[in-house]
Amino acid sequence: MKWIGFDIGSTSVKSVLFDSETETVLDEKNTPTPERIAGLPPENYEISAAAIADRVLQVIDSYTASTQEIGAVLIASQMHGFVYRLPGREDRYISWQDMRCLRKMSTGETYLARMEQLIPPETMRSHGVYLKPSLGLCNLYTMFLEDPALPRDGELFTLGSYVTGRLMKQRSSRPEDSRTESERYKNITHASSAAPVGIVNVRDGVIDRTLPEILGFDSIRLPSLASEDTVIGTILSNGQTLQIYPDVGDMQIAVLGSRPANGDGVVNAATAAQVICPAEKFLPGDYEVRPYFGGKFVNVISNMPGGRNLAVLTAFFKEIAETLSGQEIPEDRIWKEMHRIPDTAGRELRADVNFYENPHFPEGGSISGIDQYNLHMNTVFRAAVDNMAKTCWEYMCRLGQGPESIRKIICAGGVSWKTPELLESLRRVSGKECVLSEREDEAAAGLMHLAAQIRAAGRSGGEYS
Helix, strand or coil: CEEEEEEECCCEEEEEEEECCCCEEEEEEEEECCCCCCCCCCCCCEEEHHHHHHHHHHHHHHHHHHCCCEEEEEEEECCCCEEEECCCCCCEEECCCCCHHHCECCCCCEHHHHHHHHCCHHHHHCCCCCCCCCCHHHHHHHHHHHCCCCCCCCEEECHHHHHHHHHHHHHECCHHHHHCCCCCCCCEECHHHHHHHCCEECCCCEECCHHHHHHCCCCCECCEECCCCCECEEEEECCEEEEECCEEEHHHHHHHHHCCCCCEEEEEECCCEEEEEEECCCCCECEEEEECCCCCEEEEEEEECCHHHHHHHHHHHHHHHHHHHCCCCCHHHHHHHHCCCCCCCCCCCEEECCCCCCCCCCCCCEEECCCCCCCCHHHHHHHHHHHHHHHHHHHHCCCCCCHHHCCEEEEECHHHHHCHHHHHHHHHHHCCEEEECCCCCHHHHHHHHHHHHHHHCCCCCCECC
């Protein structure tokens, strides 16, 4: 049977048509993610949720128009963000890049700091996450306090559950679904996608209302959870009936596509980066424990420096070049020049590329060790990559096992594939074997592998009712 898999990312919606029996790619598409809504405060990062769902539906229709025997749709999407749905209001996706909870209240403290007073750390341990700017509930709490008139009885979706719910509402293959309340969407997700919002007891694998109750919006409707092998509904597209599975986390699907063995660590370097170690049991620590597949877990530290950190440097160099030349300089030209072998004369240049404020790095970045010989574009880039590697290795060693337990490091994500210097630096700083993932598009590999696992299990999770 053929499947359509989606990876809904920050910059693009990637799709893959594949054969689930052979794990063979038949076709791939890449369309831009709808743009961030303009005119909002700088901390706000909102996108039309309906536009994202419609883009997914357009891709599905394009595949079913030209290919027969497509049987299922599987969606992995960016995590931490959410859609808060209310009748009569535009559905907006509040991205993981939204930082409104760092704004200050009239008392002078940030909304995040107020939450930290209300919610003790031990309450967060069973949730597997900690309070941070990208956590969905932190920004939802800020929305309610900044707009007291905002109703607190709406429905909270993950991005993926909103997309699948909208698909099933618009294209349901079941006549009885058309008789349901017109404003309601099915809201079913996988724990891997819901946990980073802050609404899952990861230890027990259930939806947990503890945080909404503490924060004063206990009337909110939350998603339901389903296992990865559960059919949550069906849709019609060009005469074909497609099964819909619950959305899963994009990080977990990338880990699955990287195929780590016991003892392997993973550096997933994309727009942002994470360091990850698979785990058989729920063992909390100074890291996040997120649901994986088959009842397992992954220990994670997120907000590691990634592509967006390097982009700060490329944007800086691009601005200088364009200002002095009066010409537009392609970004890939800057990137190419940064990769040249650096001039090593002078002292070693040092860079701290943790430009984005988060709980690990609250102070911002820096460039130091400058002398009259070493300040060049490519020496800055090499110092930046060395700092990324050092940071990732330091935090990987905190993931519930000592460095001696890590067998090798698998480097996944677009930044890893485009930056061989990162692997070189990781080898040097860790003393471990460092390899790229088996396939450059780990998400596509993970989607195919998950579909194969579902197929091999005979869809043992059954159908959601």
